[in-house]
Amino acid sequence: MSKQVQEVETIFCHETGKDYLVVVTRDGERLFRAKLGLSETDAGPRPAKFRLKRGSSEEPRQPDEFVELARMARRIRISEQTSPEGRRELTEMLEGYQLEEKAKTVRTCRYCASAGRYSPITTETAIRDGDDWICTDCAGRELERHLSYAGNVTGAAKERLEELMLEVQDLERIANLLKGRLDPDLTKFDTISATTDEVDPVRVDSLNLHPGLQNLLEDRFETLLPVQSLSAENGLFEGEDQLVVSATATGKTLVGELAGINRVLNGKGKMLFLVPLVALANQKYEDFKAEYGHLVDVSIRVGASRISDSGNKFDPNADVIVGTYEGIDHALRTGKDMGDVGTVVIDEVHTLKEEERGHRLDGLISRLKYTCEQRERSRDDYGGAQWIYLSATVGNPEQLAGTLESKLIEFEERPVPIERHVTFADGQEKVRIENKLVKREFDTESSKGYRGQTIVFTNSRRRCHEIARKLEYSAAPYHAGLDYKRRKRVERQFADQELAAVVTTAALAAGVDFPASQVVFDTLAMGIEWLSVQEFHQMLGRAGRPDYHDEGTVYVLVEPDCAYHNSMEMTEDEVAFKLLKGEMEPVMTRYDEAAAVEETLANVTVGGKAAKRLNDRMLGEVPTKHAIGKLLKYEFIDGFEPTPLGRVVTRHFLDPGEAFALLDGIRKDAHPYELVAALELRDDDL
Numbered sequence: 001m002s003k004q005v006q007e008v009e010t011i012f013c014h015e016t017g018k019d020y021l022v023v024v025t026r027d028g029e030r031l032f033r034a035k036l037g038l039s040e041t042d043a044g045p046r047p048a049k050f051r052l053k054r055g056s057s058e059e060p061r062q063p064d065e066f067v068e069l070a071r072m073a074r075r076i077r078i079s080e081q082t083s084p085e086g087r088r089e090l091t092e093m094l095e096g097y098q099l100e101e102k103a104k105t106v107r108t109c110r111y112c113a114s115a116g117r118y119s120p121i122t123t124e125t126a127i128r129d130g131d132d133w134i135c136t137d138c139a140g141r142e143l144e145r146h147l148s149y150a151g152n153v154t155g156a157a158k159e160r161l162e163e164l165m166l167e168v169q170d171l172e173r174i175a176n177l178l179k180g181r182l183d184p185d186l187t188k189f190d191t192i193s194a195t196t197d198e199v200d201p202v203r204v205d206s207l208n209l210h211p212g213l214q215n216l217l218e219d220r221f222e223t224l225l226p227v228q229s230l231s232a233e234n235g236l237f238e239g240e241d242q243l244v245v246s247a248t249a250t251g252k253t254l255v256g257e258l259a260g261i262n263r264v265l266n267g268k269g270k271m272l273f274l275v276p277l278v279a280l281a282n283q284k285y286e287d288f289k290a291e292y293g294h295l296v297d298v299s300i301r302v303g304a305s306r307i308s309d310s311g312n313k314f315d316p317n318a319d320v321i322v323g324t325y326e327g328i329d330h331a332l333r334t335g336k337d338m339g340d341v342g343t344v345v346i347d348e349v350h351t352l353k354e355e356e357r358g359h360r361l362d363g364l365i366s367r368l369k370y371t372c373e374q375r376e377r378s379r380d381d382y383g384g385a386q387w388i389y390l391s392a393t394v395g396n397p398e399q400l401a402g403t404l405e406s407k408l409i410e411f412e413e414r415p416v417p418i419e420r421h422v423t424f425a426d427g428q429e430k431v432r433i434e435n436k437l438v439k440r441e442f443d444t445e446s447s448k449g450y451r452g453q454t455i456v457f458t459n460s461r462r463r464c465h466e467i468a469r470k471l472e473y474s475a476a477p478y479h480a481g482l483d484y485k486r487r488k489r490v491e492r493q494f495a496d497q498e499l500a501a502v503v504t505t506a507a508l509a510a511g512v513d514f515p516a517s518q519v520v521f522d523t524l525a526m527g528i529e530w531l532s533v534q535e536f537h538q539m540l541g542r543a544g545r546p547d548y549h550d551e552g553t554v555y556v557l558v559e560p561d562c563a564y565h566n567s568m569e570m571t572e573d574e575v576a577f578k579l580l581k582g583e584m585e586p587v588m589t590r591y592d593e594a595a596a597v598e599e600t601l602a603n604v605t606v607g608g609k610a611a612k613r614l615n616d617r618m619l620g621e622v623p624t625k626h627a628i629g630k631l632l633k634y635e636f637i638d639g640f641e642p643t644p645l646g647r648v649v650t651r652h653f654l655d656p657g658e659a660f661a662l663l664d665g666i667r668k669d670a671h672p673y674e675l676v677a678a679l680e681l682r683d684d685d686l
Contacts, residue, residue, distance in 0.1 A: 007031075008073040012118035013090055014108070015082035019049075020090065023118045024069065033116040036066055038093055045093040053116070067097055076103040077120070079113045081132070109135035111142075128170045139171050146175045147560075157560065157573035160422070178560075180425035180433050187421035187555070189580055194417045199226035202233065209237070210265035212295045213258070225251035227411035228258070234407055237262060241387040241406035243349070245397045247414060248541030249513070255409075256345035256388040257292075264296050264319045268383060269342020271320045272368075276351045276361075278302045278324055279480030284347075285322040286484050296320050301327040325357065326653065329364040332371060332606050333650050341372050341385045349389040349400075350534050352619055353587045359620065360653070362589040363599035365404075366614045367606045392541060393534035395584035403619050415546035420554045422576060430557045431470050434520055437555055441518045442473050442500035450548045453494060454501040455514055457539055458522035459564060464503045467522060473500035480505070518553045519543040523572070528565035530575045533582040556580070589620030593630070594655040600627035601636055605650050609640045630656070 012023040013036070022034040032052055039048035047063035070076060076094065078087055087105055094100045110132050112119035119135045127139035134142070143165055147158065164186055165174045177186050201223035207214060224232060227246040234240060236259050246252045260271030273288070275281050285300040292298070299318035314321075316336060321328075331338060346365065352358045369387075376384040387406060394400055401408035425433055434456055441452035456467055456475075464477035476490045476499055493499045494514050502514055503522075519542050524531050531539070544552025556579075562572040570578070591599075599622060603614040615622040631637040634656060636646035649659045 008069055009075070010118060011070060011073045011076045012079070012108075012113075013076070013082070014079040014113040015086040016114070020082075020086070021113070021116055022066070023116050024073075025118050030117065034061075034066070038089060044096050045089050046096065047093070070094065070097065070099050070102070073102065077106045077108075077118070078103060079110075080105055080107045081110050081113055107133060109133070109138050111135075111138040123169075126169065127165060128172070130172060134171070136166065139165060142171055143174060146171075146178055149178075157424075157558065157577055160577060178424050180423060180429045182423060182433065182436060184421070187423045189420045189422050189556075192414060192418040192420065195412060195414050199229050199411070201226065202229040207232065207237070209258070209262045212265055213261050216292075216295070217258075225254075226413065227252050227409065228255055230411055231255045231409045234409055236388075239263075239383075239386045241404070242409050243389045243391075243394075243397065243401040243404055243406045244409045244411075245391050245394045246409075246411040248392045248538055249545060250411060250413060250415075252390050252392075252411075253347065256343075256347070256390055257288075259386060259388055260320065260343035260345055261292055261296060263342040263386065269340040269385065270318065270338075271343040271345070272328060272338075272341055273320065273322045273345045273347065274325055274328055274364075275322070275347045276325055276357065277480075280347075281322050281324050281327070282480070282484070283487070286488075288320055288322060292320070298322065301331060325351070325361050325364050329360060329367070329602070330651070330653075332364070332367050333602055338368075338371065340375065340379075340382050341368070342383075343386050343388065344368060344372075345388045345390065347390045349404075350391045350393050350587050352400075352589050353534070353585060354532075355590075358589045359591055359595040359599055362618045362620055363602055363614075366618045367603060369617070370607050370610065370614055391587075392538045393584055394587050395534075396586035396588075400587050400619075416544040416549055416551050418540065418543050418552040418554055420540070420556070420580065422556045422558060422580065424558050424560055424573070426559050427562075430522055430559070431467055433555075433557060434467060434522065435471050435473075437518065437520055438471055438475065438501045439473055441553070446517070446549045448548055448550070450515075450517075451497055451500075452517040452549070452553075453497065453499065453514070454518040454520055455516040455542055456501055456503040456520045456522055458503060458505065459525040459527060461505060463522065464505060468501075468503045471501060471503075475499060475501040475503060478502045478504040514542070515545045515548050516542055517544055517549040517551075518555070520555045520557065522557060523564065524556070524558070524575050524579065525564045525568075525572075528567060530568060530570060531579060533579055533585055536579040536582075537584065587619075589618070591620045591622050593626070594657060596622050596624075596627040597630050597634075597636075597656050598650075598653070600624060601631055601642065601646055601650050604631070604637050604640055605642045605647065611640065634659070 007026050008024055009026045012025065014021045020036045022036045024031045034053060035051045035058065036047060037049040038045045047066045050061045050063045050066045051058040052061055076099065078090055091100060091103060094103050106120050107122065109119040109121055111134055121133055121135050123133065126133040127136060129139065129142065140162065143161065161174055165171060168186065173183055173186060177183060203223050204217045204221050227244065227250050231242060231244060236242060236255060244252045244255050256273065260273065263269060264271050273284060275284060281300055281302050285298060288298045296319035298320045299315040301314045301321055301323035317339060351361050372385045376382055389404055389406060397408055397410050423433065438454045441454050444452045458464055458467060461479045461481050464479050468475045468477045476493065478487060478490050490502060494502055519540050526535065540554045543554050556576055558573050558576045560573045600611060600615060603611040607614045612624050615624045635643055636649055637643060642650060
């Protein structure tokens with residue numbers, strides 16, 4: 001031990017029970033640990049026992065050896081966690097050997113001290129743990145323990161919590177965050193700043209539209225909104241095809257309406273207004289009837305050719321046809337005459353990037369353009385269609401506009417800033433937090449005199465009703481399962497500030513037009529799929545209106561280690577930070593073999609020998625030769641004509657695997673229920 005004595009740099013003493021743990025270090029490395037016991041003598045406290053610790057065993061040494069160590073050490077440190085009585089006893093003992101000048105009480109990590117590690121800390125470098133301070137390494141281990149209680153928090157969520165802990169230097173505040181506490185300094189993720197593009201507004205009285213539409217507009221507005229003004233100045237009313245990209249609630253939908261209604265009234269063909277979901281089609285149909293029903297005939301075309309709440313039949317001769325992508329595509333695939341189409345508005349055109357529906361929208365655009373061009377060639381009195389594509393979320397607008405052969409109208413404005421927050425809670429705790437957020441928001445008033453109101457997005461109709469029922473302030477569910485009158489009543493109540501909140505499904509996000517100041521994400525799922533970056537941005541963009549609010553607020557409520565379906569590969573905490581940090585994805589359509597075969601079959605059905613030309617003009621790259629080969633092998637086509645089997649497959653939007661599963665079952669005389677079950681099981685395997 002003599003060599004070690006000569007090289008001692010620091011002796012660290014920490015009270016443990018009636019004794020003291022002694023840690024001897026050199027150059028920051030621990031040489032050994034020992035246990036020191038003191039006893040009271042006539043001369044004061046003196047070493048009575050000194051034992052070296054070797055793992056779980058102890059080796060007795062002469063008490064004087066501690067005194068020898070203390071004399072050779074450069075410094076002696078006593079932990080702040082040692083009791084005042086213990087510090088006084090150690091100091092008196094050291095004074096008895098004239099060693100008190102080497103001694104100093106220091107703040108150390110209590111976990112390290114208890115484990116026999118000398119770890120001096122300061123309030124600038126340590127983490128608060130209750131009334132004490134601990135080192136960052138021990139704080140990290142304690143955070144891991146809290147995370148294990150909350151669930152298997154992984155990836156970006158864990159990194160975020162570690163960053164927050166180091167930033168605020170308070171472990172308890174982070175632990176409370178995991179329990180769903182609303183600490184604004186911790187939940188705040190970032191702020192999306194307000195930005196305003198300078199655009200000279202176009203006066204409505206200068207538009208020179210059809211008198212019926214012109215008078216209607218002049219009664220409602222003096223000037224167009226910025227994105228509408230940009231569109232008007234870039235050929236909207238001269239028939240220019242346009243891709244309009246602008247944030248939610250900036251007025252881009254009216255761009256498509258104005259172009260289409262004006263062309264209808266001027267005898268330039270009917271208007272098709274196409275959306276991705278039946279619920280949105282029903283809503284838009286009712287809106288068109290209410291706004292323009294005295295000027296034009298309005299019909300709807302969805303998958304079943306019916307309006308969900310009244311059963312009115314589709315009228316192909318109507319002036320305005322609101323439809324889903326699949327509804328209009330079904331009409332084309334089955335050879336229905338769409339008449340003279342003067343305007344096609346594709347809302348939510350970023351759907352082109354979606355794995356399930358993207359290729360069908362891509363194919364629909366190609367087939368509808370082909371149909372219009374064929375009609376234009378055969379009719380001198382038909383001038384073709386104007387195409388207007390609308391989206392709030394496109395990562396590659398220039399490229400997409402070029403592919404769609406349209407002029408880009410891009411308006412990047414965020415009228416009010418949006419503050420984004422993230423907190424953690426389980427499914428039941430989320431409702432408690434939502435209640436608190438809704439109450440807090442409704443109890444505030446903007447400088448413009450409006451109370452704060454909330455949209456809560458969730459992933460099922462059942463959950464809509466559950467949350468709305470449990471909120472203390474007035475709230476209402478809002479989803480596609482409600483009839484038109486009830487939805488309109490909710491919209492009116494919200495507009496009149498009679499409701500503090502609406503609770504709606506993510507599937508209706510594109511069609512919700514409530515002037516809310518706050519958006520709360522109860523889940524980050526749409527049905528059994530996680531939201532995409534595009535969908536997330538579109539939904540959070542509903543927070544804050546310039547004429548109502550000073551700022552928007554978004555809260556993302558995350559359940560650690562949660563997924564809503566066994567097909568979901570990621571957990572909600574992983575998805576949350578992917579969405580918050582994610583950049584807008586480029587809108588591209590990608591084709592696997594099944595999608596290529598389906599769209600090529602539909603193009604053969606509509607275009608015959610022109611099928612390759614239809615494939616070539618689509619956004620995604622379709623391996624036409626391979627797809628044709630598969631169609632011939634499956635006996636879906638005969639030359640460039642669909643076989644009866646091929647017509648059934650394309651009429652029902654079946655992919656080849658589904659078609660063969662059905663055929664195999666039919667040939668084996670399977671019961672219809674067995675066929676449905678086979679398809680369901682097949683989908684589960686995908």
